[in-house]
Amino acid sequence: MESYSALAASYDELTQDVGYEKRAAFVEKLFLRSHIPVHTVLDLACGTGTLTSLISARGYDMIGVDSSPDMLSQAQNRAFE
Numbered sequence: 800m801e802s803y804s805a806l807a808a809s810y811d812e813l814t815q816d817v818g819y820e821k822r823a824a825f826v827e828k829l830f831l832r833s834h835i836p837v838h839t840v841l842d843l844a845c846g847t848g849t850l851t852s853l854i855s856a857r858g859y860d861m862i863g864v865d866s867s868p869d870m871l872s873q874a875q876n877r878a879f880e
Contacts (some may be wrong), residue, residue: 807869810847823853848874
């Protein structure tokens with residue numbers, strides 16, 4: 800995924816209008832409706848970790864995976880901010 804590696808530094812600027820907060824709220828509602836305790840969440844293709852961080856802030860342990868090392872580096876930096 801070389802194209803995503805090239806975009807990693809500017810990806811967040813390109814996706815400012817995605818509505819990640821609403822997505823995080825929706826995902827959490829799904830967890831709560833399932834009546835199955837959710838503690839750890841796997842975010843496949845986590846990109847720069849925006850959604851990963853928002854779900855983490857809601858109290859879930861997160862595992863972020865991405866095929867682009869540069870995107871994953873951005874996500875890791877976000878996680879330790």
